[in-house]
Amino acid sequence: MTTALVVAVDGPSGSGKSSVSRATARALGVAFLDTGAMYRAVTWAALRAGVDLADADAVARHVRTVALVVGTDPAAPTVAAVVEGVETDLTEAVRTAEVTANVSAVASVPAVRADLVLRQRALIESACLAPAAGREPGIVAEGRDITTVVAPEADVRVLLTADESVRLARRAHQDLGAADAAALEATRDAIVERDRVDSRTTSFTTAADGVVTVDSTHLDFDGTVAAVLEVVARATGGRA
Numbered sequence: 193m194t195t196a197l198v199v200a201v202d203g204p205s206g207s208g209k210s211s212v213s214r215a216t217a218r219a220l221g222v223a224f225l226d227t228g229a230m231y232r233a234v235t236w237a238a239l240r241a242g243v244d245l246a247d248a249d250a251v252a253r254h255v256r257t258v259a260l261v262v263g264t265d266p267a268a269p270t271v272a273a274v275v276e277g278v279e280t281d282l283t284e285a286v287r288t289a290e291v292t293a294n295v296s297a298v299a300s301v302p303a304v305r306a307d308l309v310l311r312q313r314a315l316i317e318s319a320c321l322a323p324a325a326g327r328e329p330g331i332v333a334e335g336r337d338i339t340t341v342v343a344p345e346a347d348v349r350v351l352l353t354a355d356e357s358v359r360l361a362r363r364a365h366q367d368l369g370a371a372d373a374a375a376l377e378a379t380r381d382a383i384v385e386r387d388r389v390d391s392r393t394t395s396f397t398t399a400a401d402g403v404v405t406v407d408s409t410h411l412d413f414d415g416t417v418a419a420v421l422e423v424v425a426r427a428t429g430g431r432a
């Protein structure tokens with residue numbers, strides 16, 4: 193493969209966007225971009241700085257000052273921010289319940305979205321024009337608005353879905369393992385609520401024109417990756 197390949201993947205929480213996109217990127221030998229991690233990192237920074245998240249202007253002003261460092265190696269994706277002049281790894285910190293509970297408020301600010309969309313496009317361009325050593329030119333980028341806003345011209349655009357009950361069961365299993373029923377119920381409520389709030393800002397439940405839906409309800413993980421790779425092969429005539 194010599195021509196750069198951009199694969200855009202969107203979907204609701206627990207659809208498998210991150211894990212399936214990452215495995216797809218590995219299989220294709222290209223970079224991987226988790227745009228949700230970028231929204232999470234600027235949320236972490238805003239919380240740390242004590243910004244009032246109800247004040248959209250203040251949030252957008254603060255986010256503009258946050259220098260993000262995003263690692264797009266699908267074997268070990270990372271996100272960091274420069275805090276008081278020091279690059280601080282946030283790969284784990286962005287997964288806390290506090291960040292998860294607040295990220296939708298930050299992601300719903302239009303000026304924040306405009307800012308991060310530009311940064312995401314720059315990362316996609318960089319992966320295409322200057323791939324890391326040993327990597328093919330291209331990227332699998334996933335989120336909620338990649339197929340529609342960030343990279344509507346992507347070579348391949350996929351909406352990854354699964355029935356709500358299956359998505360919630362996967363997420364609960366990942367987050368809580370064998371936790372008690374009340375904890376599982378709380379996780380489910382939080383996920384449903386986050387998707388409800390996020391869907392006011394981005395459209396990730398129905399496929400836009402030209403976007404291929406992959407429904408993983410009855411597929412296991414490997415089967416889902418294979419289905420996405422098949423969409424890529426069909427769209428690229430086997431060049432990838």
Ligand SMILES: Nc1ncnc2c1ncn2[C@@H]1O[C@H](COP(=O)(O)OP(=O)(O)OP(=O)(O)O)[C@@H](O)[C@H]1O
Nearest residue numbers: 205206207208209210211362366408411412413416
């Ligand atoms: N087809 C599948 N079959 C079984 N498990 C799956 C499948 N796809 C993903 N998973 C598992 O479901 C869990 C959630 O996947 P993942 O984190 O990739 O979802 P996501 O859509 O990125 O969610 P979020 O937007 O909330 O971060 C993970 O544990 C993942 O391994």
Ligand SMILES: Nc1ccn([C@H]2C[C@H](O)[C@@H](COP(=O)(O)O)O2)c(=O)n1
Nearest residue numbers: 227228229231295299335336337390
């Ligand atoms: N392109 C994107 C990616 C993510 N978001 C928002 C929506 C989520 O609540 C949050 C975290 O994403 P996750 O890590 O759960 O995939 O970020 C968005 O609005 N647009």
